[in-house]
Amino acid sequence: MKKGVVILMTLAALGLLFTFNGRAYAETLTMSVSPLECNIGDTITVIYHGAPGNTSPVDDTVALFSSDVDNLSQAIAVQHLNGSTDGTLTFTAPDQVGTYNIRMLASGVSTIEVSPDIHVHTQALLSATPSVAVPDGLITVTYSGAPGTQSDWIGICAADAPDSQTGSAQFLNSATSGVLTFGAPDQAGTYNFRMFTGDVQTSLATSNGVQVENMAVGTPIQIVLQAYSPAMTVNGTDTIIDPAGGAVPIIKNGRTLLPIRAIIESIGGTVNWDATEQEITIQVENRIIKLEIGQTTAEVDNNSVPIDVAPQVFNGCILLPLRFISENLGMAVQWDAASQTVTLTYKRGAFTQQS
Numbered sequence: 240m241k242k243g244v245v246i247l248m249t250l251a252a253l254g255l256l257f258t259f260n261g262r263a264y265a266e267t268l269t270m271s272v273s274p275l276e277c278n279i280g281d282t283i284t285v286i287y288h289g290a291p292g293n294t295s296p297v298d299d300t301v302a303l304f305s306s307d308v309d310n311l312s313q314a315i316a317v318q319h320l321n322g323s324t325d326g327t328l329t330f331t332a333p334d335q336v337g338t339y340n341i342r343m344l345a346s347g348v349s350t351i352e353v354s355p356d357i358h359v360h361t362q363a364l365l366s367a368t369p370s371v372a373v374p375d376g377l378i379t380v381t382y383s384g385a386p387g388t389q390s391d392w393i394g395i396c397a398a399d400a401p402d403s404q405t406g407s408a409q410f411l412n413s414a415t416s417g418v419l420t421f422g423a424p425d426q427a428g429t430y431n432f433r434m435f436t437g438d439v440q441t442s443l444a445t446s447n448g449v450q451v452e453n454m455a456v457g458t459p460i461q462i463v464l465q466a467y468s469p470a471m472t473v474n475g476t477d478t479i480i481d482p483a484g485g486a487v488p489i490i491k492n493g494r495t496l497l498p499i500r501a502i503i504e505s506i507g508g509t510v511n512w513d514a515t516e517q518e519i520t521i522q523v524e525n526r527i528i529k530l531e532i533g534q535t536t537a538e539v540d541n542n543s544v545p546i547d548v549a550p551q552v553f554n555g556c557i558l559l560p561l562r563f564i565s566e567n568l569g570m571a572v573q574w575d576a577a578s579q580t581v582t583l584t585y586k587r588g589a590f591t592q593q594s
Contacts, residue, residue, distance in 0.1 A: 270301075272341050272354040276386070276441040277332050278362045285328040285341055285354075287320075294322040297347045303330050306338040306356050311348065315339070319347075332359045360386045363434050363444035365393070370478040371450045371460070372423040373507035373587075378449055379500075380432050381482040383416035385443070391436045395421055398429040398448050402440050405433065418483050427453045450476070456588030460506050464488045464497060466579035473505045486556030488581070494548045495574070495581060496558040503568075506585045512557065519550060519557055523568060524590035530559070539567050 268289040277283065285301055293299045298321055302314035318328050333339060341354040363384035372378055378395075385391045394408030409419050424430060432446040464471045464480070466488050471480050480486060480501045488497045499521065500510045508523035521528040529538040530550045537544050544567065548560040561581060565572040569590065573582040 268343070268352055270341070270343055270352045270354060272357065274357075274441070275355055276358050276360070276436055276443065278360055278384075278443075279332055279334050279336065281332045281359075283330045283332055283341070283357060285330065286326075287328070287343065287352075288325045290320055290324045290343060291345050291351070292320075292322050292324045293346045298322065300344045300347045301328055302342055302344060303333070304340055304342055306340045311342075311344065311350070317347075332357075336360055358386060358436075360384060360443070365432050365434055365444045365446035366479060366482040367432050367446040367449050368478055368480075368482065368501060369449070369473055369505040370447065370476045371452060371473045371505065374423055374425045374427065374451055374453060376423045376451075376507040377504055377509050378421045378423050378432075379504060380419045380421060380446065381417075382411070382419070382434060382444070385411050385415045385434060386436050387413050387415045388436060389413055391434070391443075393419060393432055393434050395424065395430055395432055398431050402433060402435070402442055405435075405440075423449070423451050427451050447478075456586075458587045460585045460587070462502060462505055462583045462585070464502075464581050464583075466490050466495065471501065481554070481556045484554035484556045486553050486558070489553070489558065490579065491548070495561040496548065496551065497561055497564060497581070498553075498556045499550075499559045499564070500557060502564065502583065506568075507587075510557070524588070526568070526590035528567060532557075537563070537567075 270285065270287045272283060272285050287301065290299050298319040300317050300319050302317040304314055315333055316330055320326065330341070337359055339357045339359060342350050343352040345351045361384040364382065366381050368379050380393060382393060391411040392408050393411065394405035396402070396405050406424065407421060411417065428451055430449050430451060433442060434444040435442055460474060462471060462473055469480055469485060469487050470477055480498050486498045488495060503510050503521055503523060506523060508521060511520045517532040519530045526540060532552055533549050535546045535549045537546050546560065546563050551558045561572065564570060564583070569585065571584040
């Protein structure tokens with residue numbers, strides 16, 4: 240038996256030989272694709288090795304398909320290899336959310352390799368408020384564009400930490416958008432929130448940074464808002480008042496109404512909403528305030544207090560009159576009529592009971 244035949248038989252026995260159109264190749268065909276989780280319009284990279292190298296009658300090709308398509312004529316995008324056996328290609332993720340794969344076709348007609356599924360999503364977005372928090376205070380995280388699977392989750396990380404060092408986390412339970420509440424870490428520092436999918440922690444989005452600060456009693460927190468503007472500043476740092484609903488400060492019948500949740504959370508307080516009772520409970524340190532939508536009286540530390548304008552709901556956000564905020568939350572207020580800007584200054588420890 241000829242030596243060449245023996246070599247080919249040995250390669251075939253080892254699984255290192257494949258044939259196409261009567262030609263034999265002593266190569267191992269490999270094709271890697273990344274990322275397998277991406278957004279519409281992202282770049283998908285394909286690295287291949289050991290392609291047949293056909294140029295006649297038709298080139299070998301690599302093509303992008305919807306994963307549920309069997310008809311090879313329905314490729315979304317096709318690239319010819321022009322006889323190349325090794326190389327790198329790039330594709331653009333389709334403009335439709337869905338599941339896709341990459342296939343290598345010998346001479347463009349016979350599938351010889353298929354990639355794992357590629358999941359294409361809308362762009363995931365994350366935002367966190369307030370931008371300045373106190374240890375163990377509350378942080379609100381608004382997200383959109385999540386894949387919508389059971390394995391999607393959001394976790395908090397130190398801003399300079401790798402994804403593997405994620406702290407507290409919450410699963411999204413297949414929701415593609417929503418709002419979550421996290422407790423701020425008990426250590427001062429800069430943190431952000433990151434969205435992942437899958438047990439391997441495929442990263443999809445990262446929020447803005449949140450500065451957690453140890454604030455001594457008497458430390459001032461200054462909040463600046465402007466009528467009809469969606470942005471505010473907290474100690475000079477810009478943040479969006481209501482990322483989910485787009486609520487803004489408004490002027491109604493000559494009275495200024497402010498989004499209360501953004502203000503309370505910026506000073507380390509909490510706001511709870513009871514949709515059934517239409518009741519709001521605010522806690523800032525040891526002060527507890529209860530209000531009802533449409534009612535012109537409130538309960539402040541178990542005492543009945545009148546409100547000049549009843550609480551209102553705007554795009555799901557609770558608005559309270561400026562006068563009530565200044566009188567019952569211990570805030571100094573400056574109002575600039577020309578720019579319709581209000582500056583609120585709160586000092587930590589205003590409602591802490593002394594032992």
